[in-house]
Amino acid sequence: MTAHDPQQAARPNTPTTTYLYDNYDTAFVRERVAEFREQVRRRLEGATTEEEFRPFRLMNGLYLQLHAYMLRVAIPYGTLTARQMRSLADIADKWDKGYGHFTTRQNLQFNWPKLVDVPDILEALAEVEMHAIQTSGNCIRNVTADHFSGVAADEYEDPRPTAEFLRQWSSLHSEFSFLPRKFKIAVSGAAQDRAAVKVHDIGLRVVAGPGGEPGYEVYVGGGLGRSPFVGKVVREFLPREDLLAYLEAILRVYNRFGRRDNKYKARIKILVHETGLDQIRAEVEAEFAAMDRTPFAHDAEEFARIAAFFAPPPYETLPAQSEALQSAKRENPAFAAFAEVNVSAHKIDGYAIVTVSLKPTGGIPGDATSAQMRVLADASEKFGFGELRVSHEQNIVLPHVKKDDLFALWRMLDAAGLATANVGLLTDIISCPGLDYCSLATARSIPIAQAISRRFKDEERQREIGRLGIKISGCINACGHHHVGAIGVLGLEKKGQESYQITLGGDPSLSASVGELLGPGVGADQVADVIEHIVDFYLSERQGEERFIDTWRRLGHARFKDVLRREGENGADI
């Protein structure tokens, strides 16, 4: 049974491509806002101490950072409507400082909210069916998904109904609200993994079973942070009807055996590593067999109800090729570069997926002004059924653009500083906020990203280098995913100075690997130099169309270390 009423969410003039709240959802989120308003009031009046209040604010995504509070807003599976994007822009203007930061968890962070305003912000979010619940704390966090869900040409099934199903299961799950540590789940439904499922606590891939029925390949124990691990397959095929029960079993095993004595060893990846996959699998299967699965029995009707929200929009029947697109590319080289780099194949003829880079030359990765957010909202309504996606790579995706409209869209984006043609290339850098904002950081990361971005600003050179992911974290917690960057940069403190370790060979995809350390840390002003040496060596050694990661794997880490050692002897001090 479900508390949701299928009739309530049906309403006119709303996008058909994302989940819509019904009365149950609306009441749930409203009650939570009212609850937090009262908690804030009591805190400001001195009725509660910070120690008492802190868990409440964290469970509502409110952190205290270096200069101000920070509010992390959940964007479930990275899907946004134009209306929601506009509301985020309005919040940025009314209660923050006119911008927002899109994160590697497909969320959005406001960097300057006042505590007294946060209940009003949450109320404004609730107006557009958003919240900040479980964006912090030792609970199941916002479930992420492939940012090309529903439109990727290589997709088997849209993973968002599964992600929404899991969101409803995990929201305020009483047994899993105080886990040993935070818990992150990602879902993908395509041949290519764009959701980094192998570096999550649980990663799910929607796959076909022996009879062609949909189910899941289940990974467990992946994660980055202080101790990075690639997830391991705990179930090769999990029938859909067992999804909630099996995940419940995994979480129960983790909740029972996960370490609580040391927060650095508390994630499920450590449990899997220390206990061994076979033993964990045995524990999970035993729990799964023994538990009362009745409350978690698959509700096919409810799953179908949720899936219906992610139905394809009303596409037109179009030819696969667009003459208008070809003509515009011939006449405008800048647009041609954009179309080559930022546009991906769509499953429907005549349509394309556009990734809007939030990484302009020298910019702050993931930041968008309120004006840019409104342009993106307008663009999505004008050219893409009013739907947007946030990628874990900190970019925005317009998932349904007619090829005939690409040039007009590009001009609109270009006028707003949103047409940088670098998606997947060297300057499409993932970066956490680092010490410019974050109280946990040990070094700045944004200035490093900016320096690299300026050094490699020549887009033609970037295209010549090809796909190369640089990922930067300002501390060992690895919010910038540095472990899985083809080139990773980790900012640390060394003798009272910011120091940067560089790793090579990381890969977030299905061929996942954790990067290997290149050598001792370097100073902030040396990072771009070191990367330039690495890139030059790669270009001199690559064969054919080989990507950086392929060349690194073929040559081996030692060859890259050698070349840098030689460069160091020539005075580069690296």
Added chain:
Amino acid sequence: MALLKNPQILIASDLRDGEALFLGADGWARDHKSAAVARDSQEAAALEARGKGEIAANRVVDVYLADVGLEADGSPTPLHYREKMRIKGPSVRPDLGKQARAAQSGDAK
């Protein structure tokens, strides 16, 4: 009483807006130059005791002592880059934070 290796000031975050505050002779200041400086362990303990009182009064959170150097005019400047960041604002957004306010008031140092 033991002299400190480095002088110290008491830093906190404003409960209401999270901004970095510095404990001065007359209470919390938003400018670090107004911070009271502890030179020995007794003075540092006194600052911490006042800080605990301020936590109890629900005016501030996240209170700690930070090492400083002293300028020619005696005003304190944090020694660690983390606190150097806190007295200004994000280094990548000079238009935001304390540095922006200082620039507006003509004191852009």
